Amino acid sequence: xxxxxxxxxxxxxxxxxxxxxxxxxxxxxxxxxxxxxxxxxxxxxxxxxxxxxxxxxxxxxxxxxxxxxxxxxxxxxxxxxxxxxxxxxxxxxxxxxxxxxxxxxxxxxxxxxxxxxxxxxxxxxxxxxxxxxxxxxxxxxxxxxxxxxxxxxxxxxxxxxxxxxxxxxxxxxxxxxxxxxxxxxxxxxxxxxxxxxxxxxxxxxxxxxxxxxxxxxxxxxxxxxxxxxxxxxxxxxxxxxxxxxxxx
Numbered sequence: 025x026x027x028x029x030x031x032x033x034x035x036x037x038x039x040x041x042x043x044x045x046x047x048x049x050x051x052x053x054x055x056x057x058x059x060x061x062x063x064x065x066x067x068x069x070x071x072x073x074x075x076x077x078x079x080x081x082x083x084x085x086x087x088x089x090x091x092x093x094x095x096x097x098x099x100x101x102x103x104x105x106x107x108x109x110x111x112x113x114x115x116x117x118x119x120x121x122x123x124x125x126x127x128x129x130x131x132x133x134x135x136x137x138x139x140x141x142x143x144x145x146x147x148x149x150x151x152x153x154x155x156x157x158x159x160x161x162x163x164x165x166x167x168x169x170x171x172x173x174x175x176x177x178x179x180x181x182x183x184x185x186x187x188x189x190x191x192x193x194x195x196x197x198x199x200x201x202x203x204x205x206x207x208x209x210x211x212x213x214x215x216x217x218x219x220x221x222x223x224x225x226x227x228x229x230x231x232x233x234x235x236x237x238x239x240x241x242x243x244x245x246x247x248x249x250x251x252x253x254x255x256x257x258x259x260x261x262x263x264x265x266x267x268x269x270x271x272x
Contacts, residue, residue: 070087098119
C-alpha cells in the first residue's frame with residue numbers, strides 16, 4: 025500500500041503527467057531557437073570525440089551521461105593526449121562547477137516545485153537552457169516545471185542526435201580544427217550572450233561586463249600564462265556588473 029501511494033505521488037509529481045501538458049510543448053517550442061546551435065556544437069563534439077579514439081558507444085555514453093559541451097571537448101582532448109583519469113575528472117568538475125551558480129540563479133523561480141521536480145530540472149540544466157529560462161524569468165515571478173522539462177528534454181535529445189551524427193561522420197574528418205570546429209563552442213556562447221543582451225531594454229550593464237572581460241583577459245595574459253586571464257576576468261567583471269547594478 026505504501027509503495028502504491030509513493031508511485032501515485034511520483035506520477036502526479038514527475039514526468040508521467042507533464043508530457044501531455046500545454047506547458048511542456050511550449051518549452052519544446054521555446055527551445056527551437058537554440059537547436060541549431062546544439063546541432064553544430066554537438067556535431068563538432070562528436071567529431072572531436074571520434075577522432076580522439078572513442079568508439080560510437082563511448083560517444084553515446086559521453087553525450088548522455090556527461091552531457092556538457094565544454095566538458096566533452098576537454099575530455100576528448102585530454103583522452104587523446106593520454107592524461108590520467110584523475111586529471112580528466114578534476115578538470116571537468118572544475119569547468120562544470122559553474123552549473124552550481126546557474127542552478128542557484130534559477131532556484132528562486134522553482135521554490136513552489138517539489139524536490140523531485142527540482143532534481144530533474146537541475147540534472148538537465150545547460151548553459152543554453154539556462155539562457156532561455158533566465159530570459160523568460162525576467163517576465164515572470166515563477167517558472168513552470170512542465171515548461172522547463174520540455175525545454176530541457178528537447179535540448180537533451182537534440183544534443184544526443186548531434187553527437188551521434190558527429191561521431192558517425194567523424195571517421196572521415198581526421199583534422200576537425202581545419203574546419204574551425206574547435207571554435208564552435210565559444211561561437212555559440214557569443215551568440216547566446218548577444219541574444220540575451222538584445223532581449224533587454226537596458227543593456228548598459230551587460231556591455232560594461234563584456235568590455236571589462238575583454239580588457240581584463242588581455243591585460244592578465246601579459247602577466248600570467250594559460251587561461252588564468254579567463255578566470256580572473258570572470259570574477260572581476262561579474263563583480264563590476266553587480267556593483268553597477270546595485271549602484272543604478
